[in-house]
Amino acid sequence: MTPTxxxxxxxxxDAGPVYLLGLYNKDLYVDSHVFCALLSNKVEYDYFxxxxxxxxxSWMSQMAKQYPDVVAIVDYGKSYENRTISLMRIGLKSDTxxxxxxxxxxxxxxxxxxxxxxxxxxxxxxxxxxxxxxMEAMMTNMDFYITPVLNIDxxxxxxxxxxxxxxxxxxxxxxxxxxxxxxxxxxxxxNWGTIRVSSDCNSDIYPGRGPISEPEAQAVTYxxxxxxxxxxxxxxxxxxGQLLLIxxxxxxxxxxNYDELMKVGEEAAEAILKVHGKTYRVGxxxxxxxPNSGSSRDWARMQxxxxxxxxxxxxxxxxxFELPQEEIQPTCEEAYSGALHIITYAHDKTFNGAAATAxxxxxxxxxxxxxxx
Amino acid sequence: MGLRRAIVLVALMEVTWSxxxxxxxxxxxxxxxxxxxxxxxxxxxxxEAVAAEEDVxxxxxxxxxxxPAQRAAKLVQHYxxxxxxxxxxxxxxxxxxxxxxxEVADSGRKYQLxxxxxxxxxxTKEKCSAEVFFPSGAKQLSPQVQVSxxxxxxxxxxxxxxxxxxxxxxxxxxxxxxxxxPDSYGHIDPEMTPFWxxxxxxxxxxxxxxxxxxxxxxxxxxxxxxxxxTENDQLKFDCHVLLHEMVSQEIPQWKLLFxxxxxxxxxxxxxxxLPHVHEFEKRAKPN
Numbered sequence: 295m296t297p298t299x300x301x302x303x304x305x306x307x308d309a310g311p312v313y314l315l316g317l318y319n320k321d322l323y324v325d326s327h328v329f330c331a332l333l334s335n336k337v338e339y340d341y342f343x344x345x346x347x348x349x350x351x352s353w354m355s356q357m358a359k360q361y362p363d364v365v366a367i368v369d370y371g372k373s374y375e376n377r378t379i380s381l382m383r384i385g386l387k388s389d390t391x392x393x394x395x396x397x398x399x400x401x402x403x404x405x406x407x408x409x410x411x412x413x414x415x416x417x418x419x420x421x422x423x424x425x426x427x428x429m430e431a432m433m434t435n436m437d438f439y440i441t442p443v444l445n446i447d448x449x450x451x452x453x454x455x456x457x458x459x460x461x462x463x464x465x466x467x468x469x470x471x472x473x474x475x476x477x478x479x480x481x482x483x484x485n486w487g488t489i490r491v492s493s494d495c496n497s498d499i500y501p502g503r504g505p506i507s508e509p510e511a512q513a514v515t516y517x518x519x520x521x522x523x524x525x526x527x528x529x530x531x532x533x534x535g536q537l538l539l540i541x542x543x544x545x546x547x548x549x550x551n552y553d554e555l556m557k558v559g560e561e562a563a564e565a566i567l568k569v570h571g572k573t574y575r576v577g578x579x580x581x582x583x584x585p586n587s588g589s590s591r592d593w594a595r596m597q598x599x600x601x602x603x604x605x606x607x608x609x610x611x612x613x614x615f616e617l618p619q620e621e622i623q624p625t626c627e628e629a630y631s632g633a634l635h636i637i638t639y640a641h642d643k644t645f646n647g648a649a650a651t652a653x654x655x656x657x658x659x660x661x662x663x664x665x666x667x
Numbered sequence: 668m669g670l671r672r673a674i675v676l677v678a679l680m681e682v683t684w685s686x687x688x689x690x691x692x693x694x695x696x697x698x699x700x701x702x703x704x705x706x707x708x709x710x711x712x713x714x715e716a717v718a719a720e721e722d723v724x725x726x727x728x729x730x731x732x733x734x735p736a737q738r739a740a741k742l743v744q745h746y747x748x749x750x751x752x753x754x755x756x757x758x759x760x761x762x763x764x765x766x767x768x769x770e771v772a773d774s775g776r777k778y779q780l781x782x783x784x785x786x787x788x789x790x791t792k793e794k795c796s797a798e799v800f801f802p803s804g805a806k807q808l809s810p811q812v813q814v815s816x817x818x819x820x821x822x823x824x825x826x827x828x829x830x831x832x833x834x835x836x837x838x839x840x841x842x843x844x845x846x847x848x849p850d851s852y853g854h855i856d857p858e859m860t861p862f863w864x865x866x867x868x869x870x871x872x873x874x875x876x877x878x879x880x881x882x883x884x885x886x887x888x889x890x891x892x893x894x895x896x897t898e899n900d901q902l903k904f905d906c907h908v909l910l911h912e913m914v915s916q917e918i919p920q921w922k923l924l925f926x927x928x929x930x931x932x933x934x935x936x937x938x939x940x941l942p943h944v945h946e947f948e949k950r951a952k953p954n
Contacts, residue, residue, distance in 0.1 A: 621853070
């Protein structure tokens with residue numbers, strides 16, 4: 295599917311429903327603040343509650359409308375059930391070629407804290423770039439490509455009723471037609487099907503009929519693959535376990551920048567610890583958790599994207615996938631700190647080095663300029 | 668004169684931009700560029716495709732952050748909960764400090780661990796030493812756990828709350844869940860929380876029994892818990908739990924019949940694993 299862009303000055307006819315949170319007083323009339331807010335469509339979105347897909351889609355459109363020069367929605371694929379997969383491209387306009395950061399959430403349907411984090415991340419960078427020079431520089435030099443929900447069909451299925459809450463996979467039917475779902479994080483073309491997968495379609499780690507057999511995995515593969523030289527960083531957000539995982543999932547293979555990935559990962563874990571005292575363990579999947587193949591992170595690393603991490607957010611198993619809403623805020627705050635460390639590292643490695651070189655060049659240039667006169 | 672200067676400026680700018688691109692660093696233009704990454708130098712073993720589902724087990728001193736020590740340590744959590752857990756006492760694994768694994772000739776593998784355990788309700792933490800033994804052989808025997816140097820946390824007193832709950836539900840009230848515990852949003856009705864804890868404690872017997880070096884269990888959710896008639900002064904419960912097995916990512920479902928009293932603790936009478944439920948999948952239509 296050829297990606298199409300929405301937003302950036304295009305008026306949106308359907309801005310979606312507006313969410314009111316306890317804004318009515320006892321006499322059942324709308325408070326004047328709320329009324330004005332409603333008119334200006336600036337009612338506060340609650341980032342610390344879980345939102346169904348319809349609300350997330352509306353929120354995305356709303357953000358593009360509210361920040362037309364900074365946020366664009368890019369439709370880049372279709373789910374099995376033919377829903378549009380969209381990301382938010384966030385960055386400040388620049389005349390020079392920009393680099394990119396990738397973040398996706400919700401590749402596994404039941405990991406609800408992950409889409410919550412993507413939404414929080416977007417809010418944070420949009421709130422800070424106007425006052426934080428570093429964020430402004432990063433948004434000038436790089437675009438953030440953020441997919442709040444990648445596995446849309448699976449996510450919606452997990453909202454269907456209480457018995458579907460723990461669904462993990464997408465919703466494509468299996469070969470025999472009486473089982474559903476492929477584990478999208480086993481479906482990428484990265485040592486596909488070689489380790490820790492199951493050929494049983496009922497299994498929660500069924501990797502699909504073949505590598506990138508699934509439209510959701512195809513969407514990421516095509517979009518990122520066709521721009522891979524631009525990407526400095528690929529972060530994929532999951533839960534639970536409190537881990538920062540680096541490539542590769544297959545124990546026989548080591549990333550050429552393993553030391554760098556470990557160092558940056560450990561620093562990110564330190565940043566996380568400082569926020570609310572939560573320990574995140576760092577290492578390759580086979581060392582820290584279990585071996586696997588066909589993950590999106592491994593695929594991204596094989597595209598030469600240097601800094602690729604899987605985040606496994608809170609908790610450690612007490613609540614597991616049904617992380618209480620009261621924990622959304624602290625989880626997002628600590629994860630943001632960790633993600634920001636990795637992103638800043640990726641940015642500074644690319645841009646500060648060049649800036650220093652450019653400064654030296656301009657000095658030479660000015661000297662030359664004197665002689666040319 | 669001005670034009671020559673302009674041409675020099677443009678030429679230099681182009682040089683700057685190409686430098687920009689290559690600053691990503693030669694070290695990352697690496698073997699990863701090929702379709703398949705370089706094998707690690709140290710590991711020259713050829714592993715079969717869909718390799719032994721059993722991982723090659725680490726022996727000797729273990730990295731406490733890696734899965735072998737972590738999986739063994741989780742069993743200590745399940746053991747403590749099964750043995751000492753109650754509606755007001757629930758243990759969690761906080762950290763693994765160090766670990767050691769060794770083969771025990773022809774009978775299994777033994778782990779020695781230094782860990783920190785916390786009691787979740789009182790938020791108390793303590794360091795413990797533990798030994799976890801995974802028996803080998805076809806008979807699928809349960810792992811064995813021994814704990815030492817952990818006395819303080821086990822002496823934590825919740826007797827008055829336990830007694831109050833026991834008296835309340837022995838005669839006056841009956842538990843019957845309306846919602847899953849926790850619900851989809853992670854919420855648990857405060858009145859149901861002690862029964863959520865009890866279900867986890869009872870499930871710990873199963874998780875302990877079913878664990879191997881290739882599994883990591885947590886309770887994903889309590890689908891329902893129903894109180895039955897009190898028997899021999901023990902409160903009696905029937906519950907349906909959903910476990911999460913991390914390595915396979917599956918959600919095994921179990922029914923349990925168990926009793927509890929402050930004096931006797933939790934005793935599991937009967938367990939039954941339910942078949943992998945697919946009915947809802949077969950009937951579910953796309954939204």
